[in-house]
Amino acid sequence: MTSTSYASDQEVSLVQEKLKQLRHHLQQVLFGKEELIDLVIAGLLARGHLLLEGLPGLGKTELVKGVSKALSLETKRIQFTPDLLPGDITGNPVLQEVDGNREFVFQKGPLFSNIVLADEINRASPKTQSALLEAMQERQVTVIGESHTLPHPFFVLATQNPIELEGTYPLPEAQLDRFLFKLHLKKNTAGVLEKIVLNRELGTEPEVPTVMSAEELLDLTNLVRRIYLPEVVANFIARLVDATHQDVKGLPSGAIQFGASPRAALAMASAAKATAVLQNRSNTSFEDVRSIAAAVLRHRIILSYEAKMDQFTVEQVIDSLLEQTPNQDLASPQSLKA
Amino acid sequence: MSEGLKFWEREAKSLTRQINLGWWLDALVLPWLLIGLCTAISILLLRIFHPDLEPTFPALLIGFGALSAGIFALLWSRKRFQTTHQSFVRLESKLGLNNSLTAARLGHCDWPAPIPQESLKKFITWQWWRFITPIFIVAGLLAAAFWMPTRYFHQQSLPPQEPPAWEELAAQIEQLEEDKTVSEDYLEELEERLQELRNQKREDWFKHSSMEATDYLERNHRKELTELEKNMRRMERGINALQNHSNQMSSDTKKRLQQELRETFDQMKSNQMKPNQELMDSLQKMDLQELGDLSEEEINQIRKSLKERAEELRQQQGGKGAEQQTQEWIENQLNQQNTPSGQGGNPGGQQSPDGEGNQPGTGGVQRGPGTSPGVLGPDGKPLSLGDLERLQSRDPKNLTPGDLLNVTEGEHQIDQTTVAPREGGGIQHQGQGGRILWEENLTPNERKVLQEFYQSQP
Structure with a gap:
């Protein structure tokens, strides 16, 4: 990639107004979650799939609906249940009469949409969850030997509930790795709750105007791709991902059973670029990487049984990793502190 | 920019x-x-x-x-x-x-x-x-x-001071060279020997062998000095006698004197230390039978030279010439003869000035004063014939009655109470064998000894 293909400051500045509107309207849907909303927008700009985890009633579904409305993208919602079959989401060939001949015609499932809201994804059986693998990675589905391309853009916004785990199927690591971010929706503060009570009414959905079209969103994602990623930042991402495979200072040896994959490094780079655009910059930085590191690594780091028994959490591990990985792989002389 | x-x-x-x-x-x-x-x-x-x-x-x-x-x-x-x-x-x-x-x-x-x-x-x-x-x-x-x-x-790094004897010898050599009293050959040889000693390693200067060699050199030099001085004086006196008193001598005496002069001259020639060459030549020229053809003035000159040289040699010996040393030796001998026997006198033999006896000692139990007092520890009290001394045992377990346990100073307890006259024959105390002796008269140690003794008896 030559330097001429990199996005310029002007190009990045031009999209700021749209992004500002999008951010503003989503904040009207979900009060007091500015950081989360920025991450959701960054995930969309990086063309990634998002996994939202939170207790019931925190607005996960509302947020996804708001996104779909603001972006005027076709949205379909799939309520995942244990008896849901792969064909129910990918679509099934149906025997139909076409021009006097009876033949199988592929009946598209709900996956054929720009945004798929996979509600309570962990309630579906592993077989059905696996049906999403190809769709999420290759943006196509294959039914009876025929591959069907999914619409472009294609986002999976999945939600899952961390409680009521009876009758659920934890997502396999391969599935989790395909999500760009795993976002936690935390409980609201009293001030935010008051705002919700004052501005919302039970049973009514917030009005979200369309901010940008699908084409504009695609332009934006292309712009994000062209954001300059300095070598030192790429080196930082590489060292950070590599650190997930090694012992972490302050944690017992072997606390991380499985570290992040190269896909995580790529996801981190894309997400950092998207964050840079959101920050009105044409280059990524260490700060961008640090801001999205937790969301990218949270579902990709598997702690050992011993570490879990010792009450260590993935968040603690990520914090330690960020603390112990310097921006630049460059030592400082002992004669001075720089 | x-x-x-x-x-x-x-x-x-x-x-x-x-x-x-x-x-x-x-x-x-x-x-x-x-x-x-x-x-x-x-x-x-x-x-x-x-x-x-x-x-x-x-x-x-x-x-x-x-x-x-x-x-x-x-x-x-x-x-x-x-x-x-x-x-x-x-x-x-x-x-x-x-x-x-x-x-x-x-x-x-x-x-x-x-x-x-x-x-x-x-x-x-x-x-x-x-x-x-x-x-x-x-x-x-x-x-x-x-x-x-x-x-x-x-x-530490300064060179060690050389033995003082070397310095003295060197000073004497220098003085003799300056005075031209003795032959240069002797002085050169002496200097060479001294230099050999100096050429040793510094750490060997004070070793036994070096000191012994130094001592030998010094003694030999002193002996030569003494001999030469004695010979010179003898020569001077002989020449003087022949020159001034030959008329009063008998022919035998004169011959004997001439013979002595010749022997003295031969001795001077044969010794290591010879007079300087000039004096030797003069003595050589002089006919000792008739004092040659030399004039009286020349003979006086030779005598004067001999006298001066002898005096110089005396000075070299610290002012004690050969005659004086001989006199001292005689006085010592006389003193030793007056010393009582047992103090290293006669039995040790005659002592010469060099400290070595020239007569054999007589030996015997009275030879020498014996060992110094106190060498073998504190002197004990001398015992006279017939005195008895009891040995104190250090092993109280094997004591027998009669052995000395300890020595204490005590006084007899004399009952001072006045006893009135009384009739004899009445029983005042019914004793129980020797119990009273055991209980009242023996010390605990004595009692223990007795008990152990009687227990060990079969």
């Missing part, structure tokens, strides 16, 4: 210099300490072995050491030196500039606006103690090397 570019480049270069200086200082510490230590030791050794060294030399040594340490540190730390690009990254990381300096350097965005210098001043904090401490340590070492007293080492 934009203002931002100028500002950030200047700051990055400044940071690069500071960090590279830090690396250099880090690398300098160890060689600085080692070279400083070596330099201090070198200076100390130089002060010990070359105390008269120019003061510029240690200064040059210090300079060379500092330069070497600096160059070594530079070569060592160079691989860690930071580039300006890395300084840009450092700056943008620390100042939270979102990698804008790196991006701007590659032309992807504009240079950020300059920031206040105050923010940059806090960027680097020098750990002064890390390099000040080694400097002070080395300065202390060098100061110690300069100020540490080395007098002790200098004293």
Whole structure:
């Protein structure tokens, strides 16, 4: 990639107004979650799939609906249940009469949409969850030997509930790795709750105007791709991902059973670029990487049984990793502190 | 060139210099300490072995050491030196500039606006103690090397004083050479022997063999001096007698005197130490039968010369000439004859002036005074014939009645109460065998001894 293909400051500045509107309207849907909303927008700009985890009633579904409305993208919602079959989401060939001949015609499932809201994804059986693998990675589905391309853009916004785990199927690591971010929706503060009570009414959905079209969103994602990623930042991402495979200072040896994959490094780079655009910059930085590191690594780091028994959490591990990985792989002389 | 570019480049270069200086200082510490230590030791050794060294030399040594340490540190730390690009990254990381300096350097965005210098001043904090401490340590070492007293080492390194006998001999040789009293051949040979002794290793000067050789040389020289002086005096007296009193002598006496003179001259010729060549020639020319054809004045001259030379030789012997020594020896002999027997007198034999007896001793139990008192420990009380001494046992378990337990001083307890006359025959106390003796008259130790004795009896 030559330097001429990199996005310029002007190009990045031009999209700021749209992004500002999008951010503003989503904040009207979900009060007091500015950081989360920025991450959701960054995930969309990086063309990634998002996994939202939170207790019931925190607005996960509302947020996804708001996104779909603001972006005027076709949205379909799939309520995942244990008896849901792969064909129910990918679509099934149906025997139909076409021009006097009876033949199988592929009946598209709900996956054929720009945004798929996979509600309570962990309630579906592993077989059905696996049906999403190809769709999420290759943006196509294959039914009876025929591959069907999914619409472009294609986002999976999945939600899952961390409680009521009876009758659920934890997502396999391969599935989790395909999500760009795993976002936690935390409980609201009293001030935010008051705002919700004052501005919302039970049973009514917030009005979200369309901010940008699908084409504009695609332009934006292309712009994000062209954001300059300095070598030192790429080196930082590489060292950070590599650190997930090694012992972490302050944690017992072997606390991380499985570290992040190269896909995580790529996801981190894309997400950092998207964050840079959101920050009105044409280059990524260490700060961008640090801001999205937790969301990218949270579902990709598997702690050992011993570490879990010792009450260590993935968040603690990520914090330690960020603390112990310097921006630049460059030592400082002992004669001075720089 | 934009203002931002100028500002950030200047700051990055400044940071690069500071960090590279830090690396250099880090690398300098160890060689600085080692070279400083070596330099201090070198200076100390130089002060010990070359105390008269120019003061510029240690200064040059210090300079060379500092330069070497600096160059070594530079070569060592160079691989860690930071580039300006890395300084840009450092700056943008620390100042939270979102990698804008790196991006701007590659032309992807504009240079950020300059920031206040105050923010940059806090960027680097020098750990002064890390390099000040080694400097002070080395300065202390060098100061110690300069100020540490080395007098002790200098004293150690001074050559040892040669034996005083050598100096005395050398002085005598010099005096004899100056006076031209004796032949040069003898003096040369003596000097050669003395030089041989001096040529030994300094540490061997005071060894037994060296001291013995010195003693021999000295004694031999003294003996030669004495002999020569005696012969010269004898010669002078003989010539004087022949010159002035020959008319009053019988022919036998004269012959005997002439014979003695000839023997004395032969002895002078045969001795190692001979008179100087001039005197020898004069004596050689002189006919000892008739005192030759020499005039009276010439004979007087020879006599005077003999007398003077003999006096010079006497002076060489510390003012005690051969005659005086002989006189002293005779007086000693007389004194020894008056000394009572048992004090090393007669039984030890006749003592000559050189300390060695020339007659055999008589031996016997009375020879010598015996050992010195107190050599074998404190003297005991002398026992007279028939005295008895009881040995005190140190083994109380095997004592028998009659053995001495201990000696105490006590007085008899005499019952002083007045006893009125009474009728005899009445039983006053019914005893129980020897119980009263056991209980009242024996000490616990005595009782124990008796018990053990009777128990051990079969």
